[in-house]
Amino acid sequence: MPVISQRSSQLGTENAFVVLAEVGELQRLGKNILSFCIGMPDFPTPQNIQDAGVTAIQSGKHGYTPSAGILELRAAAANFLNQTRGLKYDADDVVVAAGAKPFIMYSILATTDYGEEHEVIYPNPGFPIYESQIKASGAVPVPLHLRESRGFNFDPADLESKLNDKTRLLILNSPQNPTGGIVSKAELASIVEILDQYPNVWVFSDEIYSQLCFEESFSSIASFPSMTERTIVGDGCSKTWAMTGWRLGFAASKILSPIFTKWVTNTESCASHITQWAGVEALTGDQEGADMMRSKFLERRDLIVGLLNKVPGINCLNPGGAFYVWPNVTEACDMIGAKDSEEFRQRLLHESGVAVLADIHFGRRVPDDGQHVRFSYAASNEDIIEGVARMDAFIRQNTR
Numbered sequence: 001m002p003v004i005s006q007r008s009s010q011l012g013t014e015n016a017f018v019v020l021a022e023v024g025e026l027q028r029l030g031k032n033i034l035s036f037c038i039g040m041p042d043f044p045t046p047q048n049i050q051d052a053g054v055t056a057i058q059s060g061k062h063g064y065t066p067s068a069g070i071l072e073l074r075a076a077a078a079n080f081l082n083q084t085r086g087l088k089y090d091a092d093d094v095v096v097a098a099g100a101k102p103f104i105m106y107s108i109l110a111t112t113d114y115g116e117e118h119e120v121i122y123p124n125p126g127f128p129i130y131e132s133q134i135k136a137s138g139a140v141p142v143p144l145h146l147r148e149s150r151g152f153n154f155d156p157a158d159l160e161s162k163l164n165d166k167t168r169l170l171i172l173n174s175p176q177n178p179t180g181g182i183v184s185k186a187e188l189a190s191i192v193e194i195l196d197q198y199p200n201v202w203v204f205s206d207e208i209y210s211q212l213c214f215e216e217s218f219s220s221i222a223s224f225p226s227m228t229e230r231t232i233v234g235d236g237c238s239k240t241w242a243m244t245g246w247r248l249g250f251a252a253s254k255i256l257s258p259i260f261t262k263w264v265t266n267t268e269s270c271a272s273h274i275t276q277w278a279g280v281e282a283l284t285g286d287q288e289g290a291d292m293m294r295s296k297f298l299e300r301r302d303l304i305v306g307l308l309n310k311v312p313g314i315n316c317l318n319p320g321g322a323f324y325v326w327p328n329v330t331e332a333c334d335m336i337g338a339k340d341s342e343e344f345r346q347r348l349l350h351e352s353g354v355a356v357l358a359d360i361h362f363g364r365r366v367p368d369d370g371q372h373v374r375f376s377y378a379a380s381n382e383d384i385i386e387g388v389a390r391m392d393a394f395i396r397q398n399t400r
């Protein structure tokens with residue numbers, strides 16, 4: 001039997017998809033399941049963007065495009081990044097791909113070498129693809145713990161202690177998956193002060209939830225003058241314009257854009273031509289759909305946080321962005337005799353039909369920070385009310 005590479009056998013996954021398969025199986029067996037697992041807007045793509053996709057098909061946008069993307073989209077994305085972050089990108093600085101996700105891999109591949117012990121610091125808990133791709137690229141993953149006591153930010157002193165001559169890349173994500181936490185402008189300033197002592201470290205700033213910031217306006221680390229050149233800004237259309245299945249993301253870097261273009265040529269060739277024209281409409285057209293979704297997410301955040309904090313044994317911080325909450329379930333686990341958040345999650349799913357993800361699906365548990373689960377509130381108000389009521393009944397009925 002030929003051998004499978006270690007790189008492939010060590011590849012991680014997004015456990016949301018694993019739990020979704022479990023949910024699908026239970027639903028096939030006729031169980032009534034309310035799912036809060038998937039990080040995907042539950043709205044259709046706004047009509048004007050759908051129409052732009054149809055027009056692109058009907059007007060013959062069927063062939064390859066340049067690997068970096070069509071100029072109209074690169075210019076629109078540069079303009080969007082400049083207007084929303086106060087940056088100064090040109091179309092040439094932007095590269096387009098099939099989602100924001102490929103740029104995680106391209107950024108790691110562009111800044112580290114295989115087997116050289118190059119280190120990549122990334123948020124924990126965090127989007128699971130960071131750790132998976134760091135390992136698959138032959139770099140060393142260095143988790144940076146996000147703490148509930150800091151509003152799901154990391155301690156800058158902790159970052160400082162992890163930086164060294166081997167560090168090549170720091171991954172930041174705000175608003176954050178899975179906690180919904182935001183890194184404020186003041187917190188970014190203290191991170192920049194530390195990074196100024198390490199001028200050889202690149203930053204990949206994953207800003208895919210940038211337009212889902214509720215209380216304060218979004219700040220990018222790239223807007224700090226000493227960081228502009230060495231920051232890669234990643235964003236895309238999946239979350240802001242409910243386009244997850246269209247597959248469209250972009251990244252900006254004045255230095256690395258030619259390298260990213262080569263990576264796209266070597267992997268995807270280009271993002272879908274049709275989707276790229278829909279993306280031009282998303283970025284430059286009527287924003288009524290995106291504005292409506294943002295206000296719905298805010299309404300739902302307030303609803304779910306209020307409800308969860310009435311459930312015995314649950315404590316839920318009010319997150320500043322994205323569409324996730326990350327309630328602390330440590331006390332609830334004790335009350336029902338569950339050994340950890342994963343047992344809590346499984347019992348909640350099988351006994352009460354409520355599907356959430358556990359903290360272990362987002363990396364290693366943060367020492368001394370307790371047990372957490374993630375609710376994605378990309379769900380209707382009715383489902384949120386019913387889901388939290390089921391959780392409340394589940395804990396009350398099982399309390400020893």
Ligand SMILES: Cc1ncc(COP(=O)(O)O)c(C=O)c1O
Pocket residue numbers: 039098099100101102127173176177206208236237238244248249
């Ligand atoms: C933090 C983060 N980055 C990147 C992505 C990937 O986005 P896309 O669907 O555009 O590839 C996600 C999707 O869930 C995410 O949560």
